[in-house]
Amino acid sequence: MADGGGKRGGRPGGGRGAGGGKATDGGRAALHTRVKTAKGRKLSSTLWLQRQLNDPYVQRANREGFRSRAAYKLSEIDDRQRFLVPGARVVDLGCAPGGWLQIAVARVNALGRKQGKARGFVLGVDIQPVDHVEGAEILELDFLADDADQVVKDALAGPADVVLSDMAAASSGHRATDHLRIIALCEAAALFACEVLNPGGTFVAKVLQGGAENELLAMLKRRFATVAHVKPPASRKDSAEMYVVASGFRPEPAQTPGDDEGRDDEG
Incomplete structure (x- = not known):
């Protein structure tokens, strides 16, 4: 089975984007990145990308150098x-x-x-x-x-x-x-x-x-x-x-x- 040997998830997100913020306990706004649906990209793909960009574990992995x-x-x-x-x-x-x-x-x-x-x-x-x-x-x-x-x-x-x-x-x-x-x-x-x-x-x-x-x-x-x-x-x-x-x-x-x-x- 050719697709049997590799992970198909956990792809690291990256980049920064402007978006609305909500207040946190520390008084700072936590940025929430919104992703526009590009021509030819399915809505499901856009939602997946948006979730990745806003996932705290993805953000932490990027900061700490994990793949x-x-x-x-x-x-x-x-x-x-x-x-x-x-x-x-x-x-x-x-x-x-x-x-x-x-x-x-x-x-x-x-x-x-x-x-x-x-x-x-x-x-x-x-x-x-x-x-x-x-x-x-x-x-x-x-x-x-x-x-x-x-x-x-x-x-x-x-x-x-x-x-x-x-x-x-x-x-x-x-x-x-x-x-x-x-x-x-x-x-x-x-x-x-x-x-x-x-x-x-x-x-x-x-x-x-x-x-x-x-x-x-x-x-x-x-x-x-x-x-x-x-x-x-x-x-x-x-x-x-x-x-x-x-x-x-x-x-x-x-x-x-x-x-x-x-x-x-x-x-």
Whole structure:
């Protein structure tokens, strides 16, 4: 599925515009940017752009140098769960445009700037081109391709402590279809996580509420000590988006030769 490997949201807004203001507690006016509907642009696109320009998380991302408002979703989740620790090895699936990579690089000390702290490793994967993020390695590939998981494992060159997935298929406009697509991506990411995570590792993935995630959650509960749904403050209130945070990974015990011998004779 060609559109399966990249995020389709959280595009950073920019620019300034004149507009009416409303009074704030500090006595200053908070500018509200209005966007005119350009010829050939749909009203829905204009409304999306206007919302982006007036989104406080978008404005904050622009000020603080993050590539998308989604960076704050990960930072807010990690503020509560504390899995991005110095020295951690992280894989970010669906990493475009790079906001999550920026957060991960800083928190796991991938650049080695925290004196006396272990140095981490961050690997990003996306079907879309992603501009270089200092401290991260980036693979441009479709994660759903047949050999993609092996390519990622080769680049990882060892186990991971954290697997992140913010993958989302392009919206079809049909909520049930979009839900099924994102659950399929989440399942693929979860299977990969179970193959590469260290014992005690963490898996974080975006899902859309819709009811089809029960099988996924059941699998995660078998393999992780704790599984929780989280909606960080940076997620828009009117969005069906939530994040599954599974922590305390439990590898399946390795089978020893002869485990299955003689079972046909039982009874």
